[in-house]
Each structure stands twice: as structure tokens, then as C-alpha cells.
Amino acid sequence: GEQVEQRPPHLSVREGDSAVITCTYTDPNSYYFFWYKQEPGASLQLLMKVFSSTEINEGQGFTVLLNKKDKRLSLNLTAAHPGDSAAYFCAVRGDTNAYKVIFGKGTHLHVLP
């Protein structure tokens, strides 16, 4: 079945620096991709979702890049600030089972002031 590898597990950056989190997946039929953010003590909230036809999506302070050829999904926080300190999870949904969403193991990001 689908496997999702997320790197790095922990990341510390200084305020104003960029932070990049990457996920690779195995199922070439994967079609929908998600990034969730979990702030300390809180539950997961959707940050962004991207589809197979989307390569780059820009949000507020971050960019998501999908490379289907390499089966790679990345989240790039530009100019990180302390409020970005959280756990980030990528998630992948294949096309064969519409209800199974497979999560990466998460990245704990710490933004130092």
C-alpha cells in the first residue's frame, strides 16, 4: 500500500529564515495531497490541499510544491516566525480507496526568535 516518508522529523530555524519540509510517496496513483498544521496542545488544521494538476500553490507565508514525476511534495515556509512553531504533517490520498488518507510521521518545527 501507499507509504509516505516525511523529512526532517525535527527542524529548528531562526526567525526570518525559510524552512522546508519534504514528503515522498510511493503510489503513482496518488491524486490528492494535504498539509496539516498542529500547534502545541491543539488538533490538526488543514493548511493547504493540492491536486494532481497543481504544481505550486502559494498560501500566506508558505509555498507548496508538488512534483509528480519524483513523487515528492514539499512545504516551504518563507520568512518563518515564532507563530509557525508547530508540527506539520503531509497526507496523501490515493485514487483506489477514496477514504484512506495516509499521513507522514510529522515534522516538529521550532522557530527561534
Added chain:
Amino acid sequence: GGIITQTPKFLIGQEGQKLTLKCQQNFNHDTMYWYRQDSGKGLRLIYYSITENDLQKGDLSEGYDASREKKSSFSLTVTSAQKNEMAVFLCASSPPGSQNTLYFGAGTRLSVL
């Protein structure tokens, strides 16, 4: 807007005990999920339910039962708690046409003595 309410927030059990976790959502979503979150292991799917009275096993269903008697509620039972087990159980729901975008509850933190 809606909310997913999980009860209890904290659950302390004894080894071998049967424990039930409850989840209610007022989004009127059809699909509901139970995930287990362990430190360093990400989220793993235990059970999901496409509609009322439907149950589907996830990758981690052994040792658990689930029940979806109403559209708005989805409960999870740990059939025999394991000693020193510690995890957070997350309930989620998903609206139709959202490509399985997940809306999460705040979680139930389980500790087994």
C-alpha cells in the same frame, strides 16, 4: 461552522480494561474517522465509517471496535488496554466533495497504568 467534540479529553485506564472513546460532530458530514497519534509515528487509521451503521477497518484495527449508530456520532472501543500504552486518539470527519479533507477533534489522550 461546526465542531467535533471528543470525550473524554483525558482517559486513564488499567491494563486489560475495556475503554470507550466518543466523538460527536455537528457538521452533518457523512464520513468519520478514528486515528491514533503516537509520538514519532504520525497518524495511523484505526477505523472509518462512510455513513451511519457503516464500519471499515483501517491499518490499525486490531484491538479496537467501533460503532456508528448515528450520523453525528462515532465511538471507538479499546477492547483490552495494554500496560504503559500512551497515545492520542483523534476523531475526524470529512464532507462530500472535499477529496477527503479532514476536520479533526481535539483528541483523547489515553494513558494505561
